[in-house]
Amino acid sequence: MRLSIDSDEALMRDTANDVLRTAAPLRRVLELDSDPEGFDAGMWRRAVALGWTTMAVPEEFGGASSRLESLGVILEEVGYSGWGSPLAPLAFATAVLSRLAATSTAAAHALRGIASNRVVVGTAPLDIDGRAASRSTTAGLAVTAVSLPIPWAHRADQLVVVARRADENIYDVVQVDVPDPHLTIIPAHSLDNERVGIVRLDDVQVGPDKVLASGLDARDVDSLLAPARALSGALQVGHARRILDMTAEHLRNREQFGRALGTLPTAQQACADMAIGCEGARLATYDALSRHDLGVAADSISAVAAYTAGQAGASASIAAAQLHGALGFMRDYPFQIFFRRAKAWQIRLGSLRGQRLALARILLPTVRIGSNLALDGPDPLDNNSPLMAGAT
Amino acid sequence: MDFQWTQDQLAFAADLRAYLDSLDVSDVLAERRIGTAEVSEPGAAGQRLLKRMAADGWLGVGWPVEYGGKGRSAVEQWIFTEEMTSRRLPTGGLTLMAVGPTIMRLGTEEQKREFLPPILAGETVFAIGYSEPSAGTDLASLTTRAVLDGDDYVVNGRKIWTTGAHYATHIWLAVRTGPVAERSRAISVLLVSLSTPGISVRPLITQSDGRTNEVLFEDVRVPRRYLVGAENGGWSVIGTMLDFERSMPYASTWTDLRRLVDWCASDESGVVLDEAEVRGTLGALAADISIARLLALRMAAEIDEGRRTPAAASMTKIWYSELQQRLHTSAIDIGGPDVLLGVDEPAAPLGGVFERLYRSSPMLKFGAGTNEIQRELVATQFVGLPRTARRASGDR
Numbered sequence: 001m002r003l004s005i006d007s008d009e010a011l012m013r014d015t016a017n018d019v020l021r022t023a024a025p026l027r028r029v030l031e032l033d034s035d036p037e038g039f040d041a042g043m044w045r046r047a048v049a050l051g052w053t054t055m056a057v058p059e060e061f062g063g064a065s066s067r068l069e070s071l072g073v074i075l076e077e078v079g080y081s082g083w084g085s086p087l088a089p090l091a092f093a094t095a096v097l098s099r100l101a102a103t104s105t106a107a108a109h110a111l112r113g114i115a116s117n118r119v120v121v122g123t124a125p126l127d128i129d130g131r132a133a134s135r136s137t138t139a140g141l142a143v144t145a146v147s148l149p150i151p152w153a154h155r156a157d158q159l160v161v162v163a164r165r166a167d168e169n170i171y172d173v174v175q176v177d178v179p180d181p182h183l184t185i186i187p188a189h190s191l192d193n194e195r196v197g198i199v200r201l202d203d204v205q206v207g208p209d210k211v212l213a214s215g216l217d218a219r220d221v222d223s224l225l226a227p228a229r230a231l232s233g234a235l236q237v238g239h240a241r242r243i244l245d246m247t248a249e250h251l252r253n254r255e256q257f258g259r260a261l262g263t264l265p266t267a268q269q270a271c272a273d274m275a276i277g278c279e280g281a282r283l284a285t286y287d288a289l290s291r292h293d294l295g296v297a298a299d300s301i302s303a304v305a306a307y308t309a310g311q312a313g314a315s316a317s318i319a320a321a322q323l324h325g326a327l328g329f330m331r332d333y334p335f336q337i338f339f340r341r342a343k344a345w346q347i348r349l350g351s352l353r354g355q356r357l358a359l360a361r362i363l364l365p366t367v368r369i370g371s372n373l374a375l376d377g378p379d380p381l382d383n384n385s386p387l388m389a390g391a392t
Numbered sequence: 393m394d395f396q397w398t399q400d401q402l403a404f405a406a407d408l409r410a411y412l413d414s415l416d417v418s419d420v421l422a423e424r425r426i427g428t429a430e431v432s433e434p435g436a437a438g439q440r441l442l443k444r445m446a447a448d449g450w451l452g453v454g455w456p457v458e459y460g461g462k463g464r465s466a467v468e469q470w471i472f473t474e475e476m477t478s479r480r481l482p483t484g485g486l487t488l489m490a491v492g493p494t495i496m497r498l499g500t501e502e503q504k505r506e507f508l509p510p511i512l513a514g515e516t517v518f519a520i521g522y523s524e525p526s527a528g529t530d531l532a533s534l535t536t537r538a539v540l541d542g543d544d545y546v547v548n549g550r551k552i553w554t555t556g557a558h559y560a561t562h563i564w565l566a567v568r569t570g571p572v573a574e575r576s577r578a579i580s581v582l583l584v585s586l587s588t589p590g591i592s593v594r595p596l597i598t599q600s601d602g603r604t605n606e607v608l609f610e611d612v613r614v615p616r617r618y619l620v621g622a623e624n625g626g627w628s629v630i631g632t633m634l635d636f637e638r639s640m641p642y643a644s645t646w647t648d649l650r651r652l653v654d655w656c657a658s659d660e661s662g663v664v665l666d667e668a669e670v671r672g673t674l675g676a677l678a679a680d681i682s683i684a685r686l687l688a689l690r691m692a693a694e695i696d697e698g699r700r701t702p703a704a705a706s707m708t709k710i711w712y713s714e715l716q717q718r719l720h721t722s723a724i725d726i727g728g729p730d731v732l733l734g735v736d737e738p739a740a741p742l743g744g745v746f747e748r749l750y751r752s753s754p755m756l757k758f759g760a761g762t763n764e765i766q767r768e769l770v771a772t773q774f775v776g777l778p779r780t781a782r783r784a785s786g787d788r
């Protein structure tokens with residue numbers, strides 16, 4: 001058991017951090033925040049060239065088959081940098097499609113597209129609140145949604161949409177090509193520096209070749225979304241870490257009453273809580289990612305990662321806003337980028353109500369009387385437990 | 393990262409489970425009829441169990457083999473604590489996991505020979521004598537005095553919140569051996585038999601019907617050979633023991649959550665488990681328990697790796713103690729008036745466990761180093777904020 005990243009990943013992290021610090025420094029992040037498009041084509045090309053957009057695509061579809069944990073390391077640094085881009089939504093969609101590729105030629109085709117630098121993003125990829133509705137047709141499915149705010153949908157080549165068949169309380173996952181005659185995407189600003197596309201689907205017809213999965217129940221969708229949830233944890237841990245670091249630096253340097261603000265007990269208490277939230281979420285996130293890489297059960301810990309990372313970031317942002325005070329409130333002060341990103345990304349995963357219900361749905365059936373050597377999957381001391389098989 | 397169990401660890405867990413399954417612990421459970429979260433000392437049956445486990449070679453899992461232990465890793469110590477606590481069985485607590493290891497590290501060879509074997513056998517049990525009526529968080533201001541008279545220290549003073557003093561055999565005693573103004577530089581630690589003349593123990597009953605104690609020392613003579621470390625060097629001895637104490641694994645509270653969920657799902661509860669607010673609250677608690685588990689495992693894994701995230705023990709303690717209170721508060725909030733029924737009331741759900749656990753819920757937050765000070769440690773050691781100046785003289 002080793003609960004720290006290895007040297008290869010540490011190098012990857014440091015490299016990503018260097019690239020982002022140089023190519024997307026806070027000054028540039030602030031500029032983009034005020035820019036109507038909010039998109040840095042140069043940094044995007046850099047990310048593509050570094051392989052960040054294709055690293056998690058399986059090799060058989062033209063990608064690098066990198067470990068999900070490695071992609072998580074990159075996303076954590078992206079979160080830390082505050083750079084808004086389609087990278088995280090693309091990563092989430094890649095993870096979901098990779099889950100489906102074995103059984104869906106549409107997913108395999110989409111992954112090849114990603115490997116060829118097509119941009120695929122998905123519905124608030126972690127939300128099954130059913131804001132998109134599907135129905136069966138003679139030719140497949142039809143999907144309707146009045147207004148879905150999907151990050152960077154207006155820059156996407158394809159959308160992955162989780163839709164609910166209301167009458168049957170089951171879910172379908174479909175692919176929608178951009179453009180489509182029955183699809184409207186209107187770019188919009190959001191709480192943070194990501195840009196969203198307000199997606200309207202007017203009974204978009206989805207043929208069998210575009211149905212990624214159908215007839216899923218809620219738990220099936222949870223399993224499908226699990227790797228994306230774990231990746232979202234990494235992004236949000238990056239936010240929480242940056243907020244903590246910025247705040248600590250501020251508190252060390254800002255003096256009032258002849259001493260650093262960081263000596264104030266109340267400031268210390270608040271920073272301690274930020275740190276604990278961040279550390280706990282980071283452990284859950286990398287536990288989830290490493291399990292996905294091992295191919296063992298990870299639904300529970302992935303939901304925990306997404307939720308706790310969101311909580312860590314959002315609560316840190318509230319506490320930190322207090323500590324930065326009026327300075328942190330100013331548009332040209334970088335902290336406000338992370339204040340907004342932390343909350344926005346927390347709820348992009350779905351409402352808190354939805355996240356907590358997902359936790360209940362996934363975790364509560366597994367909570368047992370007695371010791372819990374495994375959070376996910378059966379007790380490892382059961383015969384034939386995959387955890388026994390997976391033990392090193 | 394690698395969060396997977398090794399075959400060795402799983403084999404250890406399997407052996408432990410098989411051993412515990414072979415025991416009849418009904419008398420222990422009858423003594424500890426309230427939930428896993430309660431920091432409750434073992435009663436007579438619990439102490440018999442510990443001695444039985446010691447005789448069977450199952451105590452001192454993490455102790456070095458040279459001192460009679462099993463030489464197991466910290467992660468395996470976590471497995472042991474998780475298994476024992478989930479079955480509501482005592483673990484040997486501070487004596488086994490903090491006092492013993494401190495004596496191993498800092499004691500004289502004579503002290504090791506005298507104390508380690510009976511600790512491992514479950515025969516010597518220590519209560520911790522730190523706090524005083526005027527010295528709690530500010531332990532360095534303690535005033536219980538030990539004055540050298542020939543080959544003995546003569547101890548006079550008063551300790552409070554000395555949990556377990558009524559059944560322990562010894563007290564790990566922090567005393568002042570130099571000027572009060574020297575604060576932490578004038579403190580020593582003595583190993584004191586509780587049967588020494590001049591010691592009296594008075595019960596203090598907590599709001600959760602637990603017992604702690606006040607211990608009075610009147611001209612208590614303690615042989616000099618029971619000084620741990622150097623005279624006036626006790627602050628670092630205390631620090632070493634605190635390190636071990638804070639590294640003690642926290643077992644998860646899944647059992648408490650499961651009982652709450654099952655009760656909510658039962659017809660008798662009147663709780664609508666399908667209600668989003670109820671399910672969401674329970675789901676969030678499950679997530680928080682997962683985090684507590686990971687923080688505790690991280691501590692254990694790092695001990696085995698020989699590395700330490702600064703203030704990791706403080707983080708774990710804060711999270712676990714506050715989660716406990718959230719869990720037990722949620723049980724009351726969700727359960728409604730029925731769960732307020734007292735622990736001895738026939739109509740109380742699950743024997744009144746919820747109300748009892750709620751009453752005990754504040755304790756872990758101020759005990760074992762109050763959370764405010766723990767947060768200060770996280771802020772200064774982990775986050776890197778400057779220390780708050782308190783009284784500069786005499787403290788390290």
